[in-house]
Amino acid sequence: MALSKESHSVYEFGPFRLDPSERLLMRDGQPVQLAPKVFETLTALIENRGRLVDKDQLMSILWPDTFVEEATLARNISDLRKALGESTREHRFIETVPKRGYRFIATVKQLQGEGIALMVEKHIRSRIITEEEEQTNANWEAAQPIRSDALNESVGKNRITRWKVNPIFLVVFLLLVGLIGALLYFWNSKPKDAESVAAIRLLAVLPFKPISAERRDEHLELGMAETLITKLSSISRIVVRSTSSVRKYSGLDQDPIAAGRELKVESVLEGGIQRVGDKIRVTARLVRVEDGQSLWADTFDERFTDILAVQDSICEQVVNALTVKLSGDERMLLTKRYTENIEAYQLYLKGRYHWNKRTREGYKKAIEYLSEAIEKDKNYAQAYAGLADCYNVLSSYGVLSPSESFAKGKVAATRALELDADLAESQTAAAYIRYQYDRDFAGAESQFKRAIELNPNYAHAHHWYALQLMGMGRTDEAIREIKRAQELDPLSLVINVGVGWVLYHAREYDQAIEELRKVIDLDPTFARGYWAIEEPYEQKGMYEEALAALSKARQLDDSPILLALLGHAYAVMGKKNEAQKILDQLEEKSKQTYVDSYFIAQIYAALGQPNRAFTELESAYEHRSSWLVWLKVEPKFDRLRSDSRFRDLIGRVGLSP
Numbered sequence: 178m179a180l181s182k183e184s185h186s187v188y189e190f191g192p193f194r195l196d197p198s199e200r201l202l203m204r205d206g207q208p209v210q211l212a213p214k215v216f217e218t219l220t221a222l223i224e225n226r227g228r229l230v231d232k233d234q235l236m237s238i239l240w241p242d243t244f245v246e247e248a249t250l251a252r253n254i255s256d257l258r259k260a261l262g263e264s265t266r267e268h269r270f271i272e273t274v275p276k277r278g279y280r281f282i283a284t285v286k287q288l289q290g291e292g293i294a295l296m297v298e299k300h301i302r303s304r305i306i307t308e309e310e311e312q313t314n315a316n317w318e319a320a321q322p323i324r325s326d327a328l329n330e331s332v333g334k335n336r337i338t339r340w341k342v343n344p345i346f347l348v349v350f351l352l353l354v355g356l357i358g359a360l361l362y363f364w365n366s367k368p369k370d371a372e373s374v375a376a377i378r379l380l381a382v383l384p385f386k387p388i389s390a391e392r393r394d395e396h397l398e399l400g401m402a403e404t405l406i407t408k409l410s411s412i413s414r415i416v417v418r419s420t421s422s423v424r425k426y427s428g429l430d431q432d433p434i435a436a437g438r439e440l441k442v443e444s445v446l447e448g449g450i451q452r453v454g455d456k457i458r459v460t461a462r463l464v465r466v467e468d469g470q471s472l473w474a475d476t477f478d479e480r481f482t483d484i485l486a487v488q489d490s491i492c493e494q495v496v497n498a499l500t501v502k503l504s505g506d507e508r509m510l511l512t513k514r515y516t517e518n519i520e521a522y523q524l525y526l527k528g529r530y531h532w533n534k535r536t537r538e539g540y541k542k543a544i545e546y547l548s549e550a551i552e553k554d555k556n557y558a559q560a561y562a563g564l565a566d567c568y569n570v571l572s573s574y575g576v577l578s579p580s581e582s583f584a585k586g587k588v589a590a591t592r593a594l595e596l597d598a599d600l601a602e603s604q605t606a607a608a609y610i611r612y613q614y615d616r617d618f619a620g621a622e623s624q625f626k627r628a629i630e631l632n633p634n635y636a637h638a639h640h641w642y643a644l645q646l647m648g649m650g651r652t653d654e655a656i657r658e659i660k661r662a663q664e665l666d667p668l669s670l671v672i673n674v675g676v677g678w679v680l681y682h683a684r685e686y687d688q689a690i691e692e693l694r695k696v697i698d699l700d701p702t703f704a705r706g707y708w709a710i711e712e713p714y715e716q717k718g719m720y721e722e723a724l725a726a727l728s729k730a731r732q733l734d735d736s737p738i739l740l741a742l743l744g745h746a747y748a749v750m751g752k753k754n755e756a757q758k759i760l761d762q763l764e765e766k767s768k769q770t771y772v773d774s775y776f777i778a779q780i781y782a783a784l785g786q787p788n789r790a791f792t793e794l795e796s797a798y799e800h801r802s803s804w805l806v807w808l809k810v811e812p813k814f815d816r817l818r819s820d821s822r823f824r825d826l827i828g829r830v831g832l833s834p
Contacts, residue, residue, distance in 0.1 A: 188223050189286040190270065193261070195223060202260075209260055214239055218253045222271065222281040231278040247429070248386055248449065254279060379442040380499075381418040382406050384427040388451035388458060399424055399533075400526025401450055401459070401488070407559075408492045410634040411510035414501055418442060419636050421533050422668035425699075437466035441667060444472065446495060457481045461491050463498050473498035482519050489514075515597070516560075521553035525560050532567060535671045535705065537574050537734065540567045558600050561593035565606035569613070572803050575736040578771040579801045583614040601632035605641060612645045613803040616831040621645055636666035640675050647679045648806040649832060655679050670700055674709050682810040686713040704733035711742060716812055720750050737766050741776035745813065748783035756780055773797065775804040779813045791822050798826065805830050 188195045194203045197220045202209045211219070221238050222230060236250055254271065261270050272280045385401045387393045403420045410417045418440050426436045437445040448461035462474040473494055477487045489512045496503060496511065503511065516522050528546035531539045544567045550560040568586035572579040587610050593603035608624035611617040625642035628635060643659035659679045662672050673696045680689035693710035696703060707730035714723035723746050731739050744759030760780060763772050778793035797805055808814065809832045817823045824834045 187288040189288060190223070190283045195219065197224075211260055212256065215253050215256045215260070218250075219257055222279060223285060226281040226283075226285045229274055229278055229280050235278060247388075248447075251430070378414060378499075379416050379418075380409065380444050380446065380495075381423055381437055381440045381442040382409065382446045383423055383431070383433060383436055383448075385448045385450040385459070386427075386429055386431075388449040388460065392451060392453075394450075394452060395427065396523070396527045396530050397452065398450060399427060399530055400523075401448070401484075403526065403529055404488050405446065405492060405495075408488065408511055408513075409495065410632055411513075412496065412501060412503065412507050413633060415496075415499065416634055416665060419666040419669060420529070421535075421671065422666045424533055425668065433464055434466055434469050437464070439668075442466060444499070446491075448491075452481055455481050457484055457487075459484075459487050459491075461495075463495055484519070485514055485517070485522070515600075516550075516554045516557045518554040518557075521550045521557055521560065524550035524553060525557065525563065528560070528563055528567075532563060535703070537571075537576055537736065540571060540574070540576070543567050556596055558593045558596035558603060561589045561596065562600060562602035562606050565590035565593060565610075566602070569606060569609050572771070572773070573613075575738045575771060575773060579614060579803050583610055583801075583803075586610055587614075599631055601628045601635045601638060604628035604631060605635065605638045608638075609641050612641070613806055614801055616806070618645065618649060618831055634665055636662045636669065636672060639665065640672050643679055644675065645806070647682050648810060650809050652683045656683065668699065670696055670703050671705065673699070674703075674705050677709050677713075681709070681713045681716075682807065682812070684716075684812065686717050689713040690717075702733060704730045704739075707733070708739060708742070711746070715746055715749060720746065737763060737770065737772045738776055740766070741772075741780060744780045745776070745783050748780050753784060756784060773802050773804060774800065775802045779811075782814055782816050785816075787817055787820060790817060791820075791826075794826060798829065806832075808832065809834075 186197070192205050193209070195201070200213075200216055202211055202216065202219070217239055218235070221235060232247060232250060236247070239250070239253070254273075258268070258271060263269060263271065268282075270281060270283045272282045274280060382402045382405045384395075384399045386398065399420065402423060406417050406420055406423075409415055422440060423436075433445045433447045437443075443466055445464050445466060446461065447464065448459060450460075451458050457477075457479055459477040459479075460474075461477075463472040464470070465472055475491075475494060477490065479487055492511050516525070524546045528543045528550060530543075531546065532543040533539075544564065547560050547564040547567065551557055551564065554560070565586045568577075568582050568589065571577045571582040576582070586606070590603065590606040590610055593600065594607055597603055604624050605628040608621045608628060611624060612621035615621075622642070622645065625638055625645065628638040629642070632638070639658050639662035643655045643662060646658055647655035656679060659672075659676050663669075663676050666672050673692060677689045677693035677696065680686075680692060690710060690713050693706055693713070696706035697710065700706070707726040711723045711726040711730070714720075714726060724743075727739060727743050727746065731743070740759060741763060744756050744763070747753075747759065748756040760777065763777060766772050774793040774796035778790045778797065781787075781790035781793060794805075794808075808830055809827055814823070827834050
């Protein structure tokens with residue numbers, strides 16, 4: 178179906194009249210302002226009224242020689258609906274056909290010949306009358322300061338011609354009025370805009386969308402955003418939401434303004450990306466959330482090997498649009514590249530994509546991609562830091578033993594530091610090892626602080642530092658730090674779990690449950706949320722809720738830790754036989770995989786068998802369980818606290834009693 182090119186016509190629909198040749202839309206005789214492309218969109222739909230116009234056809238009409246993304250067309254339709262007065266639920270003029278296109282459904286009357294002439298004549302007459310009235314009013318108002326007694330002049334005579342004004346005085350007066358008007362204009366408009374732009378400091382970079390929906394590369398789309406997030410986070414006066422918070426906005430129909438409001442930011446950077454062979458097209462737009470105003474936009478057509486230069490350019494132009502003045506170090510960091518190898522960069526993006534899923538399978542895939550990235554570029558500090566992050570948490574998830582996971586993590590973190598000690602991710606990965614495996618709490622704290630100094634916006638440095646503070650019993654500091662991480666990354670599942678985790682160990686069970694319910698609402702498939710909420714439920718005696726949470730967690734993750742938590746719940750509930758069966762199952766599992774004795778000790782403590790509990794705790798200490806850093810504050814060990822063996826173990830772990 179080809180879009181028709183009809184002869185000069187004027188169209189009436191509802192209270193509107195459209196004259197395409199004059200580029201004029203009127204409502205009840207009054208002009209309606211439309212952006213050029215929005216006007217063309219309306220014209221194309223009306224000329225094909227009653228028929229479905231495919232998105233591709235409409236885009237080829239509106240942008241015949243330009244490669245644009247579908248989101249641009251969607252914005253045009255949205256702007257058009259607002260101009261026509263359509264509500265979000267009632268579409269009287271434009272019908273959306275999901276995944277296909279749009280149809281103009283209102284009754285349209287086509288005027289030609291005399292009908293057009295009459296309409297134009299009415300419009301011209303109306304405009305002339307309006308202009309005459311405005312001119313008369315303007316003359317009247319201008320006369321008042323000069324002749325306050327003009328009202329006393331004879332009615333029916335021309336007021337202006339009767340005034341006797343010195344010509345020199347009039348010229349001077351008009352010049353002064355013009356000068357004052359110019360000054361007021363620049364004072365009220367330009368500085369105000371500059372101030373409003375300069376005030377923007379909270380920024381979200383959304384996952385880039387495919388310019389063509391048929392060709393998606395989610396690693397590249399999210400990876401483009403992550404790279405820009407990393408670069409822009411190096412600027413101290415801009416707070417940038419992390420990748421874990423924005424990854425949920427990867428849908429093709431995502432509204433950037435709605436996303437910005439949910440993320441509680443002042444501006445949003447959105448864009449489109451498409452790779453075809455060795456070519457890449459990138460579109461980018463910076464939008465103010467408050468009013469939807471575009472602060473900056475650009476399109477880049479380059480070879481894929483130049484994508485790093487495109488990222489540098491986008492960052493520089495965003496900073497300019499935000500009117501942020503950079504220090505020399507910040508300007509250097511903004512354009513700093515951690516690799517020039519495009520293959521390594523792509524593999525790194527895939528690795529971080531899977532790391533951000535925060536699941537056991539996600540970490541395993543991330544390790545594969547990050548290892549390949551390092552194979553392509555042996556000096557890729559970011560890839561080493563990412564690899565260390567993956568290995569560092571594997572023992573906590575029950576995937577590897579601490580000696581195996583942290584040994585590999587330490588090698589990667591050490592190499593990352595050798596390559597770039599000023600990279601916050603490198604410092605954070607190394608600090609985590611010192612905290613959880615080496616139990617060098619003073620050294621870890623110093624390194625966490627260094628990471629935060631290097632990048633105050635790096636939420637996971639605040640997150641993991643908060644966990645260390647809580648384990649040491651520094652509750653108030655821990656809560657402040659984890660809340661700061663949450664402020665920086667409000668939609669991060671793992672950080673929000675961290676908030677609940679800190680509150681649980683602070684014995685604030687109701688608050689912990691409240692926070693962890695939010696995590697489950699954000700993502701009902703996130704196993705760690707159910708795992709975490711089970712513990713405060715149990716401490717409050719809400720056993721049905723605790724068992725339901727564990728059941729859901731175990732459907733999503735088969736970690737032996739979850740089985741041990743179930744055994745502890747049975748023991749607390751007085752179901753000793755069921756608890757013993759769980760202990761037998763864990764014994765069998767330990768023959769095939771790593772089972773952390775720390776959790777077995779919890780079951781024996783709940784069963785009232787302290788000797789067996791201490792045997793398991795000694796085993797956990799010998800195997801350097803990362804969970805022992807919680808020993809001082811874990812409520813499940815309250816029954817053992819009066820025992821001298823417990824106080825001795827706390828001291829050996831490196832925690833003050």
